[in-house]
Every structure is written in structure tokens, then in C-alpha cells.
Amino acid sequence: MNPIDEINKRRTFGIVSHPDAGKTTLTEKLLLFGGAIQVAGAVKSNKIKKHATSDFMEIERQRGISVATSVMAFPYRDLQINILDTPGHKDFAEDTFRTLTAVDSVIVVIDVAKGVEEQTEKLVEVCRMRKTPIIVFINKLDREGKDAFDLMDEVETKLKLRVTPLTWPIGMGKDFQGVYSLYEKKFIGFRPHGKQEGEDVLVIKDVKDPQFISKIGNRPHQQLTEDLETIHGVYPDFKREDYLDGKICPVFYGSAVNNFGVRELLDCFVEIAPTPLPRDTEERRVIPTEEKMTGFVFKIHANMDPKHRDRIAFFRICSGKFERNTPYFHVRLARQLKFSNPTSFMAARKEVVDEAFPGDVVGLYDSGNFKIGDALTEGENLHFKGIPRFSPEIFRYVNNADPSKFKQFAKGLDQLMDEGVAQLFIKEDSGRKIIGVVGSLQFDVIQYRLEHEYNAACSYDPVTLHKALWVECNDPKVLTEFMARRKKDLAKDKDGKLVFLAESAWTLRLAQENFPEVRFHTSSEF
Ligand code: G4P
Numbered sequence: 001m002n003p004i005d006e007i008n009k010r011r012t013f014g015i016v017s018h019p020d021a022g023k024t025t026l027t028e029k030l031l032l033f034g035g036a037i038q039v040a041g042a043v044k045s046n047k048i049k050k051h052a053t054s055d056f057m058e059i060e061r062q063r064g065i066s067v068a069t070s071v072m073a074f075p076y077r078d079l080q081i082n083i084l085d086t087p088g089h090k091d092f093a094e095d096t097f098r099t100l101t102a103v104d105s106v107i108v109v110i111d112v113a114k115g116v117e118e119q120t121e122k123l124v125e126v127c128r129m130r131k132t133p134i135i136v137f138i139n140k141l142d143r144e145g146k147d148a149f150d151l152m153d154e155v156e157t158k159l160k161l162r163v164t165p166l167t168w169p170i171g172m173g174k175d176f177q178g179v180y181s182l183y184e185k186k187f188i189g190f191r192p193h194g195k196q197e198g199e200d201v202l203v204i205k206d207v208k209d210p211q212f213i214s215k216i217g218n219r220p221h222q223q224l225t226e227d228l229e230t231i232h233g234v235y236p237d238f239k240r241e242d243y244l245d246g247k248i249c250p251v252f253y254g255s256a257v258n259n260f261g262v263r264e265l266l267d268c269f270v271e272i273a274p275t276p277l278p279r280d281t282e283e284r285r286v287i288p289t290e291e292k293m294t295g296f297v298f299k300i301h302a303n304m305d306p307k308h309r310d311r312i313a314f315f316r317i318c319s320g321k322f323e324r325n326t327p328y329f330h331v332r333l334a335r336q337l338k339f340s341n342p343t344s345f346m347a348a349r350k351e352v353v354d355e356a357f358p359g360d361v362v363g364l365y366d367s368g369n370f371k372i373g374d375a376l377t378e379g380e381n382l383h384f385k386g387i388p389r390f391s392p393e394i395f396r397y398v399n400n401a402d403p404s405k406f407k408q409f410a411k412g413l414d415q416l417m418d419e420g421v422a423q424l425f426i427k428e429d430s431g432r433k434i435i436g437v438v439g440s441l442q443f444d445v446i447q448y449r450l451e452h453e454y455n456a457a458c459s460y461d462p463v464t465l466h467k468a469l470w471v472e473c474n475d476p477k478v479l480t481e482f483m484a485r486r487k488k489d490l491a492k493d494k495d496g497k498l499v500f501l502a503e504s505a506w507t508l509r510l511a512q513e514n515f516p517e518v519r520f521h522t523s524s525e526f
Pocket of ligand 1: 017018019020021022023024025026139140141142143254255256257258
């Protein structure tokens, strides 16, 4: 197959939701359609297996969250679908933000009873900034929930997205009869999972079709007619270009656990979702159809087995063809590297691949060569954009707790930071190390992993900090003065960039007033 056909076959996306909205269940149903798994429960039982075999995962189990972000590839119709899983827990939000840099579109799952929740708001904000095309799936229609119009309003106001429904629910909870597909002009009747095999579908040319009316009953039909009138009056017609530009989000209703509305979602998704998109670098825009291979690392996953300390770098291919055993140029290290076992992920299985194309994600075994954001090319110096670090929210001093293990401590901390577990800042005045995280769970993760993987120990001291801000100033004289005056508030990040550690919003405002020429950024990419 020629490379352009390979690119056109690919759909790479992420599913995001607040924990418990049904992301895992939906993922599983999609994998079932693709034949990537045979039995329901496989994704979850895989999670459980991991818990049982790995000590580190015990932390997750205890806290009831999923740390691992994985990639699941499966064929559907004649396409290749790549789902990048994202942890929903807020303490791992940075991980999710980074994974979102590697997708071309997103499905947002919302619980019909809970509506738009906090974590979803944050994740969608990142997608909106990047104009990532979004489809919304409102889940759990088998339960009583919010009114469908109220939910549409909530999505519009809280997520700041323009929406248009492509399916519409008829009833809800115990009165839930199914959905009417505005997209395909058909009624899909709801059958709770396990009650009856097959789908109950009625193709309708006209909503006034008597067969349809008698099927759902007069009252519900009357309600649907009124709803459809309102929908046509209020929401714009769906246009694929608007969706691809991130201007409009189609909305679907269903029940993942009952496998209801999922096929409609998937069938529409494969028709409208974007093929692999171009990616911007500091130097130029990379187009997927370019002949030469380029791509970037968006996630590093440590092997939890202390006997095998290797890590897997998740590498998104952006252009060209990635080939096994071929030397590629590691831009940051200015070195050629080749990979004898690049791995693809098929749900629970891993497989060595000989070649991969734009949109694909391969796992590269790594002994410490990669950092998040690293690029591989065929020789060109490219630095992919859009993988910024954001200001952490919680900070602590970190100390080496065992002087005889300093080397292990330094190496462990270094590698954990490369993986993006947290951010390290080194104070300009004292040389003390400060760790910044989004959720406090990461402090436990670091302590645990230093001990179990690096045989090192750390302790923490409290520090009151509001935010870390990356500093920029065009006037070297002003910058020197600023650095001299504010030395006690300054630090360097892991890449040696200057960072202002603001004790409070007030200190930050004061610094801004005193040094108007200095710019303070909340992300490392500006
Ligand atoms: P998450 O990955 O977004 O955190 O959510 P997950 O899929 O694990 O789903 C959270 C809970 O919601 C699960 O129940 C799941 O079965 C349930 N669920 C998912 N889709 C639907 C739906 O359409 N209707 C209803 N009523 N429930 C749904 P659980 O009790 O936490 O787990 P389990 O014991 O059922 O596996």
C-alpha cells in the first residue's frame, strides 16, 4: 500500500472524561467492535492483572485510579484506529495534556446525571486551545439524568463549545426508548444489554411515519417532534469542515455499558474524524505526506520490574515511514539511534512492528536516551511545538535522605523528571531542589519509585509557593538587574530555563510592576 493510503487509513484520537463517566467502558466497546478484544471486561481485567503483578500499581489500586496511559490500535472497516488512553485522575493531568498533543481528535464522555465535571473542563480547554476536533458522547442514558437541552446548554457554557446533536434521546432512565439519529435519519431502539441480541433499528424517511409513531407511542413522539423543531431552530446544521476546524462539536447520546449508541458514534467518527494532521515545529510545519520520517516522544513509561529498568518511550510518527532497525537522528542528543524492537499496542497485546506510519504510536525501548518532547528525524533539526510544561500547583523541597546513595538519588530524580512525573527547579541562591506537581499523589509516586527502582531515599520539606513562571526579557541589562534583585525567588528548570517562583499572587504582581519589561509565562512554551 502506498504511504498516502496508509496515512488516510489512520484515525488517532483520545477519549477524555471525568473519572467514572464511562471512558473505560466506552473504550472497551469500541475495541469489541474492532475485534481487538473478544470479551467484555478485558480492558478492566487487564488493569486488575497489572495491579496484582506490580507493587507500584498498588498505589493506584489503593487510590482507585488508573496511572497507566496506554495505546490501543484496532482495525475497523478498512481503517486503522489508534486510541490513546488518558488517565482521568486530576493528579495525572499533565500526563493527559501531553497525550493530547499526540492525538488528532478527541471524544469527550459526559455522565448524563452529573453533566460537565471539573476535570473535563480543564482537558477540553487544552483541546480548544489547539483547535482539536471534538465529539461529545453523553453516557448512561439508561439512568435518570439531566434534560437533554439543559445538557447541551451546559456543554456550551462550561466547555465553551458550540454543539449540534447528531442523535437525540427519546425518554430517559426507565422510560428510555432509544435515540433518533438526525445524522442517519433512523430510530435505534434501546435494548438493555443481554436482553436481546442484535439492534432494533427503524430507518425513517419521515418522522411522521405511522410505524415509528406506533413504535414509540404518541406522547414520546409528540415530545420528539417538538424537540426536533427546537433543535432545527437553535443548533446549526452539522458541517464536517466546521467540526474539523474545531468550531462545532457533534453530540451523541447512548449507554456504553449497554453497548447502545456506540456503533452510531463509531460509524460517524470514522466518517468525519480527521486523518493524521500536520504538526508545527519551531522551524517549520511538518506535513504527514512528507517522505522523510519525523516524530516526537510524548510519554515515557517506566518498566515497573526492578530487574528490567528499561522504559518505553511513546513515539508519535508525524511524517514519513518509521522502520525497524533504521538509524534515526535524535535531535537533542545529535546522535543516531536505531530500534530493534519498536512495539505496537493492540489492546492488551504488544507486538514488534517493522514499519509504522503518520498517526501511529510506537513504543521504543529506552535506557535513558529520551525526554518528553524529543524528536527523531532523518537528520533535520526539528523541535516539535505544543508540548509545554505548565506551572505546577504544589511545591516541596526534596532532599536526599541517604547520603551514601547520592548517585542513585540524583539518577533516579533525573530520570523521573525526564519521564514528566513532576518538575524540578533548582534555586539560584541556595542550589536547593524544589519539586513541583499538579496533584500531591506524585510526591508519593516519586518517593516510592526512588526507593523501589533506584534504591534511593528522599524526604520533603514544605515550601510555600503559588506558581512557577518562565521568565523572558529582551533587554539583557534589565534581566541582569532583575536577576540580582530577585535572586531568592529565582530558579532554573531542568532545561536551564529561568523560572520565577512566586510566593503568592501578590509577590508576582509586585515583580511585574517593578519590572514591566520582564514577561512571566505560566507555561514553558511561549
Ligand atoms: P471511567 O473509565 O470514566 O472512570 O469509567 P468506567 O468506564 O470505569 O465506568 C464507571 C462506572 O460507570 C462503571 O461502574 C461502569 O460500569 C458504569 N457505566 C459505564 N457506562 C454506563 C452506562 O451506560 N450506564 C450505566 N448505568 N453505568 C455505566 P462500576 O460499578 O464502577 O464498575 P463495574 O463494576 O460496573 O465494572
